[in-house]
Structures are given as C-alpha cells and as structure tokens.
Amino acid sequence: MIEMTERQRRARPYIRAWLWFAAFLVFIMVIVGGATRLTDSGLSITEWQPLLGAIPPLTEADWLAAFEKYKLIPQYSLVNHGMSLEEFKFIYWWEWAHRFLGRFIGLVMIVPFLFFWATRRIEPRLTPRLVTLILLGGLQGALGWYMVKSGLVDRVDVSQYRLAAHLTLATVILGAIVWTALGVGHTPRHPPQDRRGWAAFGLAALILLQVAAGGFVAGLDAGMGYNTWPLMDGQWMPKGLLIMQPVWRNFFENAMTVQFDHRLIAYVVALCAALYAWRVQSKAAYAVLIAVLLQVGLGIWTLLAQVPLHLGLAHQGGAMIVFASAIWVMHEALSPARDQEKWTPVFRPITR
Structure with a gap:
C-alpha cells in the first residue's frame, strides 16, 4: 500500500472544497437544463462547436445568421414560425447558458485536477476516481449533443429517450462527485x-x-x-x-x-x-x-x-x-x- 505524504494530507480540505464547488455547479447545470426544456430552447443552437461555440453572437449579422440556421429545422417551421428575432434571442440565451456552463464545469474539473496532480497533492487511491469524473463529464457533453441532434431533422423536440439518458447521467455525475467529496480523508468505503x-x-x-x-x-x-x-x-x-x-x-x-x-x-x-x-x-x-x-x-x-x-x-x-x-x-x-x-x-x- 502506497504511503500518503504530508503534502497530500494537507491538500485534502482544498480538494474537498473543489469537489463541493463542482457539485454545486452540476446542480445549477441541471436546473438550467430544465429551463431549456421548459422554454423549448434546446434546439435554438443547431451546431456543436466545443470551442468556438463558447462565443455567442456579437453583432446583428451574427444573430441573423444564427436565426437563419434555426429556421431550417422543423421546430421553427411547425411550432415557432413567424417568431421575432427578440423571441429567438430569448431561447438562444437559455441554450447558450446551458452549454457555456457545461464548458465551465469542464474547466473547473480539469484545471485544478492537473494542478493537484502535477504537484503530487492527490493521494493515489483518489486519482482514478477523479479521472473517471472528468471522463463522465466529457461523455455527458457528447450525450447532450446526441440528444439535440434528435430534434433537428424529423422532430420538433428532442427524443424523450435521449433526454432521460442525459438527465440520468447528470444525476449520476452529481452523485459521484458528492460520493467522492464525502470520501476525501475517510477510510475507503x-x-x-x-x-x-x-x-x-x-x-x-x-x-x-x-x-x-x-x-x-x-x-x-x-x-x-x-x-x-x-x-x-x-x-x-x-x-x-x-x-x-x-x-x-x-x-x-x-x-x-x-x-x-x-x-x-x-x-x-x-x-x-x-x-x-x-x-x-x-x-x-x-x-x-x-x-x-x-x-x-x-x-x-x-x-x-x-x-x-x-x-x-x-x-x-x-x-x-x-x-x-x-x-x-x-x-x-x-x-x-x-x-x-x-x-x-x-x-x-x-x-x-
């Protein structure tokens, strides 16, 4: 069994605080995700751009271009036909906030992990759990886009199967973070x-x-x-x-x-x-x-x-x-x- 260093022992409160903050962000993420569903905002962004997608439309021309892309999907023609640009902006901002928060959570998980790992502040038994959490976050992002894709061609909303899977995985991630945070500094369960x-x-x-x-x-x-x-x-x-x-x-x-x-x-x-x-x-x-x-x-x-x-x-x-x-x-x-x-x-x- 690998001995724990004093540096790793002293880092426990900081790692625990980091994980509780991440859990809080996931909690907020789920609520914002609920808002995108209840406001029918989830299909307002019709592309998945993991990096460039973090930048919202900045000019009137950008907004019009995004609106034109939305007009090509069934939800616009069958449900929201004739909506104004301002109405489109309302649903766009909900979906953008949901995706931006997902990217932010990714950074919150990855950057501190790399710091703690590079400075050897993570006790060995904890490293695989933290890596798993990060991988689950990446899987959740891919599942989110897979869900959105289901509503871009033949439907006016997303598949309930994919939505349920997306929500369930988010809940599992929250539970895994809480479990890991509770276990920092305690005997393994x-x-x-x-x-x-x-x-x-x-x-x-x-x-x-x-x-x-x-x-x-x-x-x-x-x-x-x-x-x-x-x-x-x-x-x-x-x-x-x-x-x-x-x-x-x-x-x-x-x-x-x-x-x-x-x-x-x-x-x-x-x-x-x-x-x-x-x-x-x-x-x-x-x-x-x-x-x-x-x-x-x-x-x-x-x-x-x-x-x-x-x-x-x-x-x-x-x-x-x-x-x-x-x-x-x-x-x-x-x-x-x-x-x-x-x-x-x-x-x-x-x-x-």
Whole structure:
C-alpha cells in the first residue's frame, strides 16, 4: 500500500472544497437544463462547436445568421414560425447558458485536477476516481449533443429517450462527485455487505429510477396533462395506460402511463425513505426523508399548477437534492463507524 505524504494530507480540505464547488455547479447545470426544456430552447443552437461555440453572437449579422440556421429545422417551421428575432434571442440565451456552463464545469474539473496532480497533492487511491469524473463529464457533453441532434431533422423536440439518458447521467455525475467529496480523508468505503448497506444502495437506486422517469415526463411534456391529484383523469387507475402496442412502449411513449409511473414511484420512494429513517434513525436518514417528502409536495404543487417555469425548475433541483441526500445515506451506511449509529428499539438492528 502506497504511503500518503504530508503534502497530500494537507491538500485534502482544498480538494474537498473543489469537489463541493463542482457539485454545486452540476446542480445549477441541471436546473438550467430544465429551463431549456421548459422554454423549448434546446434546439435554438443547431451546431456543436466545443470551442468556438463558447462565443455567442456579437453583432446583428451574427444573430441573423444564427436565426437563419434555426429556421431550417422543423421546430421553427411547425411550432415557432413567424417568431421575432427578440423571441429567438430569448431561447438562444437559455441554450447558450446551458452549454457555456457545461464548458465551465469542464474547466473547473480539469484545471485544478492537473494542478493537484502535477504537484503530487492527490493521494493515489483518489486519482482514478477523479479521472473517471472528468471522463463522465466529457461523455455527458457528447450525450447532450446526441440528444439535440434528435430534434433537428424529423422532430420538433428532442427524443424523450435521449433526454432521460442525459438527465440520468447528470444525476449520476452529481452523485459521484458528492460520493467522492464525502470520501476525501475517510477510510475507503466497500460494497454493501449487510442489510443496511443494501437498503441504502436500493434507496439511492430507486431515487435514480425516479429521476429517469422524470426525464420521460419532461421529454413527453406529460406533466402538462392530467393536472389533478390524487386522482388521475378522475380515476385511481386511469383507462388508456396500456393502449399502445407493443405494451412496453406505453412506459416510454404514452404520456398518461409515464406520468402515472412517476406518481407511483414517488409513493414507493416516500415509503422506503420513511421505513429506512425509522430503522436507522440517523441524521442522514432523516435528511433524505425530509427531502423526499418536500419533493413529493413540490411535485404535486407543480402538477396542479400545470408546470410553471419556477416550480418546474424547483422540482428538478429538488430531485438533485434528494439524490445527493441518498448518496450521503449510502456513504454513511458503508462507513466503518456505522456500529456507533443510533438504532430504533422497535426492530432488531440490521446486522453486519
């Protein structure tokens, strides 16, 4: 085992602060990404220029050229035909901000990493994790463009499959950064080896599934319909859930089924979070339960209000907070100091 140097030990607080800042930027990135979806801005920039794309149109001629390119895609001719240049600028700036923030996050991850690595301030076990985070960021950028491409030829919006994948990967990246930040200066965590560890892992996986389901809701604008609760279309089990053939398509392409699934998974997440908090009785477990309950309430409010921009963005940001809390719970469950946690006397403690 490679010994840690004093320089690496002293660098831990700075590396931890760097990672928490990166996590915050990813959190903001997800919210801005939600705004591009809710304002239908994602297709306003029809080219992918990783370097030159960081420079927005600077002159009236530049704006007109960008507008002319937008006029060539179906979204303009079928949805926004006749929009003014000022209206185009509004959607352009949202998409530009989303892409610029992605580039900025790349710099925030790469430049400090190179500095810490070149000056030998990164402990050996941490280096592969940081490299993986950077590679995931690059993959996310490519996936974002792959998503945009789906709406430039035969559609007026992006594919819900690609949007859900893009959102899910962003959530995974956020969770990976939070996990890594929590682990700086602590004993390495191990795969789940007992019921508590598996329960925490299962809760985090379930929340990630719910985020993916939310991506399909956003991709199909499924939240714009059936704006009642707790009944949906006046029923507990609305008709038409499995109207498409083959049946599997309903879970990804039927707006009614997609919204119904999102509701159902939310109830399951809330129940599992409550049971986990009851069993474990730790600060992290209570935090994730509170976050889940607030997110459920916010989701219902957003649905009843027919997804206004501010509530839609709050709901998307809330999902990231819930998942980050679940990562905290999982990190706590796999901690070597877990035996010191407080347990409820109602049940037998989950053993190793």
